[in-house]
Amino acid sequence: MSPQMNKDLNAPEIDAIRTAGGLVRGSLERGVRRFLGIHYAAPPVGANRFREPVPVLPWEGVRDAIMPGPSAPYKIRPFPQLDVVPLVGNSGEQGGDYLRLNIWAPENARNLPVMLFIHGGGFVLGSKDSAAHDGTALARAGVVSVAINYRLNIDGFLPVPGIPTNLGLRDMIAALRWVRDNIAAFGGDPDNVTLFGESAGAMATANLVTSPLAKGLFRRAIVQSGHGSMVREIPVARRLVSKLAKLLKISPDAEGFASVPFDRVWAAMEKAGKPIGGADLRDADGYEPVYGISRFIPVYGDDVLPELPLRALEKGAGKDVDLLIGTNAEEMNLYFVPTGIRRRIPGLLASWLLGRSNPHARAALKAYGLGSGKRPGEAMTEAMNDLVFRWPARQFAVAHSGRTHVYEMDWRSPASNGELGACHGIELPFVFNTLSTVTGPRGLAGENPPQELADRVQSLWVSFARDGSLPWAEFDVEGRQVYQLDAAKAVTEPVMPAAAFTPR
Secondary structure, eight states: TTTTSOTTTTBBOOEEEEEEEEEOOEEEEEEEEEEEEEESOOOOOOOGSSSSOOOOOSSEEEEEESSSOOOOOOOOOOBBBBBOOHOOOOOBOOSSSSEEEEEEEEEOOOOOEEEEEEEEEEESSSOOTTTGGGGHHHTTTTTTEEEEEEOHHHHHHHTTEEEEEEEOHHHHHHHHHHHHGGGGGEEEEEEEEEEETHHHHHHHHHHHHHTTTTTTTSSSEEEEEEOOOOEEEEHHHHHHHHHHHHHTTSSSSSSHHHTTHHHHHHHHHHHTSSSSTSSOOOTTEEEETTSSOOOOOOOOOOSSSSHHHHHHTTTTTTTEEEEEEEETTTTTTTHTTTTTHHHOOOOOHHHHHHHHHOHHHHHEEEEEEETTTOOOHHHHHHHHHIIIIIHHHHHEEEOOSSSSEEEEEOOOOOOHHTOOOOOOTTTTTHHHGGGGGGHHHTTTTOOSSSSSHHHHHHHHHHHHHHHOOSSSSSOOOOOOEETTTTEEEEEEEEOOGGGGOOOO
């Protein structure tokens, strides 16, 4: 039986729903209808692999939307002491037929707000099917929840000459168009769509706020640990094309990259990402906007992102989109605590490592306490919390002309011997109310995370998606109002130390 027509004999049947491609039938469980693995575009294989997304071919009969289908190819990067599978998926079923989406809708839903989620993973890994962002609880809270897959790494975000740029972003736009044209049949309001994402998904969401190709496709945006400055100029990103082609011994074009099996591609990507011997992707001023977290990010200077998103915001792009944007208080702990880097890295190495992305590394570290009794790794971690996440997110909030609210996730996870804290990704199981997926000795949230906070955070997100309402004042340059989710209060947030500023 084909993967598109497979059947779960234990799933109760519900009425089929007509989409642009044909009829689909999902399942019903405790008041929530689930439709998994629906195609929003044709499989990106063969001639379609490096093309803009094209509509799926219509089908006869009814397709059973009860299995999620494959994800884009990726491999999990292990984290010491932590189980990150609930956040990024298990890289299990993979294959070319992955431009699909999942829908969770309340039974008898009608004209409800829609929330479309873009997963994170550094633009190189991740899946719509990760357990921590299952949409069931959101549906029970009164929205139609959607999650999508999109092209990753080389296929999605490498500007290979002769191939359309930003194919991953183009996939997201295709999914938004599919939602606009089809979501009413599932009980959603196509005129009340909130686009939201985390990490790479948040960077993509911020980019799409400014994209002329996405204009009018969503009313609100939630940017969780993201902003619009993690993009590259096409000529800079082309250095990565050359580096990978050299490592793979192929021509730097579509034919060359299509000729290499995924295992070899992944190995070359790992080599290209190393601090020593990897691709140097600093711009003319010596800045690398991703600080080594990933080599694959969107580019600007094309029809998707004609200019740097921050500049586009300043000119009024996205002014009709309500924005909720925020960061976690200790983002970089995810990378530096379980690995021991925060405790052990010496000062010279911290300066060198940060200097690979910031030409004023020593001044930045000094501004965060290096030389004043603070460990080098602690100073580096605190500096990068601001440089990589908080400061560019606040820049995005300042530049946005429309309604803007800013939050901070301040709940501290007890994982990693109490040191993980309010790390990158920790807000996800609270937003989706999926704490059970990250609870336990190796879980991101440790033991006994607060269910009350998950209920409250999810309620805030749903309220924003419903009508844009939130219980704190809008962000402005003078007041700098930031709502702390755990403390449940708005505070006036200080700016970064001037020595650490990253001009964009």
